Amino acid sequence: MGDYEAASRLIADHPVLIFYRGQPNNDARIVEAEAAVGVGFPSTYQRFLREYGTLGFGAEEFYGIRPAGAITDPSSYAVWLTLDLRNGGYLPKGMVVVGQDGMGGEYVLDLRKSVRGGECPVVWWHSGMSGPEDDLEVLGEDFGAFFKQEIERDIERRTNG
Numbered sequence: 001m002g003d004y005e006a007a008s009r010l011i012a013d014h015p016v017l018i019f020y021r022g023q024p025n026n027d028a029r030i031v032e033a034e035a036a037v038g039v040g041f042p043s044t045y046q047r048f049l050r051e052y053g054t055l056g057f058g059a060e061e062f063y064g065i066r067p068a069g070a071i072t073d074p075s076s077y078a079v080w081l082t083l084d085l086r087n088g089g090y091l092p093k094g095m096v097v098v099g100q101d102g103m104g105g106e107y108v109l110d111l112r113k114s115v116r117g118g119e120c121p122v123v124w125w126h127s128g129m130s131g132p133e134d135d136l137e138v139l140g141e142d143f144g145a146f147f148k149q150e151i152e153r154d155i156e157r158r159t160n161g
Helices: 003-013 027-037 043-051 077-087 143-160
Strands: 018-021 055-057 060-062 095-100 105-110 122-126 138-140
Touching: 003 043, 003 143, 027 043, 027 077, 043 143, 060 095, 060 143, 077 095, 095 122, 095 143, 122 143, 138 143
Parallel strands: none
Antiparallel strands: 018 055, 055 060, 095 105, 105 122, 122 138
């Protein structure tokens, strides 16, 4: 079982921790989102968008897109926030925001660094402090690994205090 599948199984096993779940997106909607941000999404993130759309689980929020409305509307937070930060000069092209740490930092897909099979790492970015040439902290080797790690971490916090 891969990381993405393991995360999905954990979510299914702990439904009480889901505080919101978006709606699945079709391929055309994902292509629209990719065009809006100017990059293609890795397959694990595309799968997340197809299966969840967006997700709030425990204390974690995973940003995505909504299946209806303008793709740049704030309800499609991954696209809206990515474009907002880019327009302000705070986020380089080739990065897409998929979450925030609650302390001013963003979790971003770093599509400038493609790895196996078109995947890319999820890194920590701090708008206004991080720079495009910085050695950024890798939070997951790909979206699936990041997704699983964050789900496991939240379950652990709630289980062991």
